[in-house]
Amino acid sequence: MTTPAHQLSPSSWNNYASCPRKYWLSRQRLPRKAGMAATIGTAVHDSVEDFCNLDLTGQDPDEVGWLPPTAKRILDLHWQKEKEIFLGTPRHPAFKDGEIVRAHDLLIGSLNMLIANAKIGTTKMSEVSIAQWREVQETVLAAEGTLRSPCGRLMGRLDLLVKDLDEDRNPVGWIVADLKTGRPPPGGLYETVSRQLRFYRDMLLENNPNAPNVRAQGWYSAGPKVYEAEGPSVLEDAFRAWEGMAITKEPLEATPDDDACRFCEWKAWCPAWFHARSNGVLPAPTGIFRDEVALVLQFDEASGACMVELVSPKDEVGGIIPTGRTIGLICKGQALDQMRNVMTSDHRGAVFLGSIRTNAKPWAMGDWSEVIPWTPILKSLRHKSEEE
Template identity: 95%
Template sequence: MTTPAHQLSPSSWNNYASCPRKYWLSRQRLPRKAGMAATIGTAVHDSVEDFCNLDLSGQDADEVGWLPPTAKRILDLHWQKEKEIFLRTPRHPAFKDGEIVRAHDLLIGSLNMLIANAKIGTAKMSEVSIAQWREVQDTVLAAEGTLRSPCGRLMGRLDLLVKDLDEDRNPVGWIVADLKTGRPPPGGLYETVSRQLRFYRDMLLENNPNAPTVRAQGWYSAGPKVYDAEGPSVLEDAFRAWEGMAITKEPLQATPDDDACRFCEWKAWCPAWFHARSEGGLSAPTGIFRDEVALVLQFDEASGACMVELVSPKDEVGGIIPSGRTIGLICKGQALDQMRDVMNSDHRGAVFLGSIRTNAKPWAMGDWSEVLPWAPLHESIRNSSYRNKSEEE
């Protein structure tokens, strides 16, 4: 099979559906950004995978009380690994060590859903015996498995494929389960999550035509709560999206809106959000935090005190016009380090200021903020020397 020039995964599809330009920028090997939510999610997912593959040979089948300390030990190992990856990522806020408590709670929630699905007759983790956990493991058909379409254009990694058991523990089908460490939705599944789950379901059925009944579920560890994803096949839509996702030399179309742009990590390279905001296509900044593009007029490296002039967009491609509005800023922590880096670099021009806290006088930037060169990208640099070495292709 010839490897296609690009592949569609649920995450890249979501990016493309949200904004083709966002997807295009995500494939340019620009400096990646780490976040605590992703770190927690990866640590929990990897810990669950270890539990599914845990070698319990040689242990007393009746032993109880082993599961909680084992969960802590496994999570601690993955937490340290993810912390190291987090701190090596070019763009990252301060690492919050205390979040391991939340990660532990989410791991317990995930394991409890595995236990409930296995119907082993106990609800307390401290009472789960070695023999009972082996029964749980027996229900797991795959953990962190990769799915690919026969043509190679579609791919995805499913968290869990487990047996669907009736009340007598007889297998009646399969469940594609995707672990979610975010907040459970107040109603049903969000459309993007439902589409992701049905994508896994449909890919599994495509590759296994003799499969039994397959259900797709979102397992939210914070509940814990289980949501079923129901609906028609999404594969035709996926192939249609794949057609538009080829990485072109010129940027793909931007479709700025509040949802797509609010937490986009590529704003320093995208002029579309800035122009759309000035034209009323995006809501005006409200609340405590805001993003801006500015010229740095004065900067004291020792104290982090800055005087900046906010700029306005001149055109749709990133040109700027000084506004005459000057603002005092205090940079601390990561923001101060990044401001020093930018000011000591070869960059001579505007900067992108991400997550400025505006309820202080002067305005404040810290570990939650970003200072990056304002560098709208007008053509692909995937094959240039400007690459992020930490990106996994």
């Protein structure tokens, strides 16, 4: 099988469906951004995988009380690993060590859902014996497995494939379970999550035509709460999306709206959101935090005090016009380090100021903020590097 030039995964599909330009920028090998939510999610997922594969050979089958301290030990190891990755990522806010408490709660929620699905007759983790956990492990068919379509164009990472048991613990099918460490939705599953779960379900059935009945579920650790994903196959839509996701020399179409742009991590390289905001396609910033493009007029690298002039878009490709409106800023922490780096670099144009806190005078930027050279990308960097 020839490896395709690009592959569709649920996350890349979500990016593409949200805004093709966002997806295109995510493939340009730009500096990646780390976040605490993703770090927590990865630490919890990897800890659950370790529990599914835990070697309990030689341990007393009747031993209880082992699970809570084992959960802490395993999570601590993954937390430290993810912290190192987080701090080594080019773009990252301050690391919040205290969030390990939430990660621990989410791990306990995840393990409780595995225990409940196995129907072993107990719900207290401190009472789960070695023998009972082995029963839980026997219900796990795969943990963190990779699914690929026969043609190689579609792929995804499956969190859990577990046996679907009746009340007598007889297997009646399979459950594709995706662990979610975010907030459970107040109603049903969001469409993007439902599509992701059905994608895994349909890929599994495509690769296993003789599979038993397969259900797809979102397991929300914060509940813990289980949501069922029902609906028709999404594979035809996935292949259709794959056709449009080839990395072209020219940027893919931008479809700016509030949902796509609010937390987009590629704004420093995308002129579309800035132009859309000036034209009223995007709402004007009204909250405490806002993103701006500005010229730095003065900067004191010792105190972090800045005077900047806000700019407006000149065109749709990133050109700027000074507005004459000057704003005082105080940069601290990461924002100060980034401002120093930009001011001592070869960059002489505008800068993107991400997450300025505007309920202070002067405005404030800190570890939650970003200062990045304003460099809209109009040609694929991937194609350029390949040509060179």
